[in-house]
Each structure stands twice: as structure tokens, then as C-alpha cells.
Amino acid sequence: SQQGEEDPQALSIQEGENATMNCSYKTSINNLQWYRQNSGRGLVHLILIRSNEREKHSGRLRVTLDTSKKSSSLLITASRAADTASYFCATGGGTSYGKLTFGQGTILTVHP
Amino acid sequence: EAQVTQNPRYLITVTGKKLTVTCSQNMNHEYMSWYRQDPGLGLRQIYYSMNVEVTDKGDVPEGYKVSRKEKRNFPLILESPSPNQTSLYFCASSRQRNTEAFFGQGTRLTVV
Numbered sequence: 001s002q003q004g005e006e007d008p009q010a011l012s013i014q015e016g017e018n019a020t021m022n023c024s025y026k027t028s029i030n031n032l033q034w035y036r037q038n039s040g041r042g043l044v045h046l047i048l049i050r051s052n053e054r055e056k057h058s059g060r061l062r063v064t065l066d067t068s069k070k071s072s073s074l075l076i077t078a079s080r081a082a083d084t085a086s087y088f089c090a091t092g093g094g095t096s097y098g099k100l101t102f103g104q105g106t107i108l109t110v111h112p
Numbered sequence: 113e114a115q116v117t118q119n120p121r122y123l124i125t126v127t128g129k130k131l132t133v134t135c136s137q138n139m140n141h142e143y144m145s146w147y148r149q150d151p152g153l154g155l156r157q158i159y160y161s162m163n164v165e166v167t168d169k170g171d172v173p174e175g176y177k178v179s180r181k182e183k184r185n186f187p188l189i190l191e192s193p194s195p196n197q198t199s200l201y202f203c204a205s206s207r208q209r210n211t212e213a214f215f216g217q218g219t220r221l222t223v224v
Binding site for chain 2: 030031033035040041042043044045048088090092093099100101102103104105
């Protein structure tokens, strides 16, 4: 099975609300990344958090990492209709040469 | 502009007719990889390359070939396509195996 498992599979909110997506993984990691994919298009890197970091911010994005629980969360504050997309977590293996493994993604719909 | 370029974007072909999907990156990245994306299965790695003339199998390599003769190019070859290879394909490059990945726009392949 995939290393990263996102929860929920789908999330529907109104503009202005916050969106929280979770990711769980099974083995040790070097880093955890979040990507965004607009329908049928290529993935775009959002943020990378290293295994020795607990929280990271980028604009309206906030990522947390709990290595003891093997989980991460992505928070998008003040969501906009343009945030509608699929969001994937990807775990980078436990060594610097460990490969990236993607989860199945969370489909976020933000209603105007 | 940093980018990964895939061609073609869309392709419909018949079973058994050899095809090549090209991928080129302009960031001098050493690591390149191919993924396929299928509903409910997320992104699965097909092949990857650590550098010129260094390639290896990913999670789902059966029915595919790759080559890395130049650093910037990493074509995906389907010698004898079958309908179960109908999918959305992505090429990606990164500085290292588990660092930020840059994705192409995708190739939607249909094998009839």
C-alpha cells in the first residue's frame, strides 16, 4: 500500500473557511512534502518539512509534522475558490536516497 | 523558466503500436522519474534515473522502457502498448531523489 495516506478523501467547504487535510505514513522519513494538482494537470510542490521540524508556514499554508505519530497535517487558511484542487502528501525515504512515495490525495472543493 | 516538458499531451493509439513519450527538463537535475496516475491508485513510480546512463525500476515497470542518454531528457517507451496502460503519465525531475519534484503537465494515453 502507499506510504502516505490522506484523510479525508474529499473535503467540501465554503470560501473563507479553513481546510485541514491529514496524512499518515508507515516508515521512517527524511522529509514530507505536500503537492497540489489542478484537475488533470501536473503536480505543483507546495511545501517541504524535514523530519526534524515540527511546523512550517508558507503564506496561507501551515504544515505540521508529528514523527512520533507518523502523521502530518496541511492547513489552508481563508480558503478561496481557486484553492479547489487535489492535495497529495509525499514522503521522502529515511535516507537521503530514499524515494518519494505519494498518497492517494484529498480532493478539496471550495465553494464561492 | 524552470520547467519539465512532456510531449505529447494527449495520445490515442492501438494495442501493440510502439510509442515514445518525451520528457525534457531545463534545471540540470540529476534525478528524473516517470509516474502513472490512475483513479483510486494515486501516483505510482514506473522508472527513475539517478543520472545519465543510470536507470532503475520503480513500483510498476512492466511494459515500459526508459533511457537516459542526456541529462535533460528521459523518454518513456512503450514497446507494445496494451489497454491496461491507458493512464495519465507524469514525468518529474528533482535535484535529489526525495527533494522537491518538478512535474510535467502530463500525457493522457489511451490504448484501444
